[in-house]
Amino acid sequence: MSGTRTTARRRLTRLYALTLAGTLVWLGAIILAPVLRDAGPGVSAVFYACFAPVCHQDPDRSFALLGRPLAVCARCFGIYAGFLGGMILYSFRRGFETVRLPRTRNFVCLSIPIGLDAAANVLGLWNTPNLPRFFLGFAWGAILPFYFLTALGELSLGGLAIPAAKK
């Protein structure tokens, strides 16, 4: 039993570390895109091109670093930064003993503000400044690791026969 427990904790910890590393690389690339401009336009252009499939990269809706826009817009940057924040929160809230989906109502509550804001902007009802976009994205992004890691953990632990607790 202790061997199974140790194996499960090790697998969950490894999955968490890999996901955290990937998140840091992703965020680092977003920030490096404008920074690497001085290293050569080709290098910077590759970084911007990497994020083109997932973001409109409108400079008016992006934060700037060194006078140049980040590789993604403020909302997307908020989502990815929120994902990192959620990863940190996950380690305290869930730990590495078990995996469990969050309550659906929590997801719905965090999705409503960003959904309404995005719809209102698309419909032209209002134009949200970048900072509120970032925070709305951050709030929504923070809950996503609780889903992502739960799925990875379930796939990883599926083959383990976890014995029933002794009465």
Add this chain to the structure above:
Amino acid sequence: MWVPVLVGGTAAGVLSGIPWVNCLCCLWILGGSALAVQIYAKDRSAPTSPGDGAVIGAFAGVVAAAVNTMMNVVFQSANLAFLRRVIERLSANMDNFPPEWQDWINREPGPISIAQLVISLAFSAAVFAALGALGGVLGAALFGKRPAGGHPPGPVPPLPGPPESS
């Protein structure tokens, strides 16, 4: 499983490739993957676990990447025109606008090479698969049937604690 994957992935790829419509960024990938899981779960009596949702969503993301790459080829001119407008707005707001970017605005686009297509497809597939897995998990949480008792499907039970000392 493949029909829901193809339906959800195609929807996501098409919507994320249409100029202006693709301004909602990765939302289409998440939505398409969730749709794939919803279709998959609809005709199954057993609950769809988060792991199942992630696998279905990842495959839907790969399909979306392939469709999106083809859409980019079809809409190359429209996308370039949109990108030019973005860069022109950028040049109006930046003090030190790189001259090579100004040259890029003025040049005519050439045909996309096979190498560019392959690299673009490979990278998109990896990114869209990750986003699709996340969308699939969300789909399983929202649309996966609950077992009796109302609890979400597929939670791994907590590990047993240490045996009590007598």
